[in-house]
Amino acid sequence: MPKRKLDPLPSAAFQILLSLVDKNRHGYGIMRQVADQTDGRMRLGPGTLYGSIQTLSEAGLIEEVEPGASEKENNERRKYYQLTSSGRQLLRAEAERLADLLRVARAKKILRGDYV
């Protein structure tokens, strides 16, 4: 089931995985990070966010973790999520697929600037 849901990887799931690369985050943290990554274009609502988190967890791509001492802030009830190794693998594969796509796009000169 999860395989079917994640192939192809939905952009929300990709963004969530990407947001967890540098540090573990809680739900709202992920949402803000995703918004930052996309210049505010993607604002994940609770339904989409936690729906994706559930799918990703079931597929073993992310997992819940105890918040670290620095992450506890003042609310320890929040759940934190971290990338698993297979999650990192999938993310890399997906990023490479996108890079391939980008190379083709550049070869066809459909990009305006040369900024990649």
Added chain:
Amino acid sequence: MSEKLYARLLRLFPSHFRSGYGDEALQLFRDRAQDETGTFRRIRLWLDLLADVAISLPQEYGRDREGLGDAAPQLVDGVPAFAVLRDARLSFGPLSLGGALSLLLLASFPILLNLPENRQAISGNVFRPSRKHSGFRQPNASQVGHDQANGVSGNSSSFDAAERQRVLEATILNVREHYINPDVARKIADLLETHERGGDYDRVTDGALFAEVVTKELRAPNQDAHLALVYSESRLPPQPTDATAEEFAGYRSEMQRQNCTFEKVEILTHNIGYLKLNSFPGPTVCESTAKAAMVRLNRVDAIIFDLRDNGGGDGAMTSLIASYLFDHPEYWYNPRKTTTEESWTRSPIPGNRLADKPVYIVTSTRTISAAEQFCYDLKMLKRATLVGETTHGAAHAGVWYRIDDHFGVAIPETKPINPFANADWEGTGVEPDVKASAANALNAAEKLAEARLRKK
């Protein structure tokens, strides 16, 4: 406030989502609401949330269906089986909702079953038109005229002395052979023979007129309105057969047009029910209408049947309506029928409340035949108070005997045992308990009912 609203929205999600992520979703909302202040951002927040619900709800519910996967049509020993997706106890909410819905559905059955549309064309009874077979409606002079009007012109036979003689002899023969009361039959025969010998019919050269004259003579000794000689200009069918589908359809559409002669079904002041019924139509076509009328009057405190213009009809309908007035099966005397299982009313009728309510019947001299049976039986059973005039007095059935292509004679025949002390109403009519002119009778009955209800 807005948090509560969002909590409501969250309840739309399936339970597995709420138990897994409900708190977090709410937390996320709280965080966003805290950070995103100002009118524009608030509006954007809510638009986001609504769009999010719209998109993710189907996805969350779709999860269950995907869980079924390939296992969907499972068979265990050739029998379809359910796949258990989640093992959870039913909570109180769904159980009580399901219970309430089931009760509602059950409670709606009696109502749905009584809707007129649902009931027609179910009965398989064969309809017999009253003018051909035994029926309460007497084939009288107007009936003859009716037949004439419908007759195929140019098909009239010459009516001469020989034909007259033949018809008269056949009439006398039939009356002697079939009439209930042999003494009266003899009187009739004598009367007709005397007139014939005296040449009283010689100047009658028209079949219709002859039928009319003879009918008068037939009725003279006993005022029996069911006795009649009938002339039809069009050829009469060989022997009375069951109604053709066409005739039946005609009767049905005519009855539907007239609402089965249920002219008025009303609730008067003081919660007195009022039913003006102008015939007792065949239950095959009109059962649903009759039941609907009685159901409509179910909650009245007293009921008035207005039979002042009731020309009679089918004894089965009188029994059907009377069934509502008793709480146990009651012998329903019909002077036309030998006693059978159907001679009892169908009481008690489920849900009926009229069994112990006072009943008044408003009568006139135009209350005839089956309508008189209704009056007579309820009066004898002390179940109704009759208000108005003495009824017409036609009790016996007219059975049809064909004489030739254009003449036939209707003769009342059967004579079942009358359980009541009084003779039936043949020739005499049913006496009212309270005399009133037809015009004032309804008013009088209403006053009686009101007085009775006040006493309670």
